[in-house]
Amino acid sequence: MQVIIQGDGINVRDELKEHIEKEIARLDKYYDRLIQADVVLEGHTHQKEARVRLELPRESLFASETSDKFEISIESAVDKLVEQLKRYKEKLRDS
Secondary structure, eight states, X not given: OEEEEEEESSOOOHHHHHHHHHHHHGGGGTOTXXXXXXXXXXXXXXOEEEEEEEEOSSOEEEEEEEESSHHHHHHHHHXXXXXXXXXXXXXXXXX
């Protein structure tokens, strides 16, 4: 899966990129046909937002989260995507 990381008005340091890639890699164990993950980070004084769009063969999933640290925001957004992937797989099985 391709991971694209962008900072909206911020410079994304290498350590944060590595953390994001590690978190996104968790999604592979829930669904092995992931195409691409687009991650956008936007930071303000006390609010760090992570938006993640996940491309699947038939649709896209989206999650965003805001906290006081980018690491926490990305972890929470990925947790939301895990739940969405589980529902997506159930929907595929039922159809």
